[in-house]
Amino acid sequence: AQRVTQPEKLLSVFKGAPVELKCNYSYSGSPELFWYVQYSRQRLQLLLRHISRESIKGFTADLNKGETSFHLKKPFAQEEDSAMYYCALFHTGGGNKLTFGTGTQLKVEL
């Protein structure tokens, strides 16, 4: 069965420090992965998708099929990065839908 694991509930870093939010997945098919972000008092929104190989707000994520991982990284954390981050897997088994991880709260301290 498909599964998305985010092992950290909370990640606290200092401003300017590197950030890595971990995401591991389990899926028998060809995975399509996303990172969604929820800033305080805002809607959940797409941050980036692996298929686009894009960098958004300084964040990147590389799909590593060997390690079944899709970690989100940023070299220098900013205060405005503080938010809840969800990793999500799109799968077609049993219908076209997303499975979300449990989320990681990122707190960037001054």
Add this chain to the structure above:
Amino acid sequence: DGGITQSPKYLFRKEGQNVTLSCEQNLNHDAMYWYRQDPGQGLRLIYYSQIVNDFQKGDIAEGYSVSREKKESFPLTVTSAQKNPTAFYLCASSIRVTAGDSYEQYFGPGTRLTVT
């Protein structure tokens, strides 16, 4: 103003009562979704619909019901059979139903339901 709207923002009900949460979108999206968000559990899919007059159960459909009579509307009813109805409910929609580089779900602001 385009997008997805959910109403009301806060809803209070007594145990044993059914309650319906509204979700409307004017994005002309085919697919719509209902999630439940609980602390430490992420988003869990309740029901989803890829086309009008059709919907499928998600991972935690027990105690919930939906309808999709119009493309722009996907109301969720929380019935008295739902054992732990107090939660934050999120509605989403997407223009595509299949994978690809344009797949994205757009989320509403959510409804916080409290049942006492």
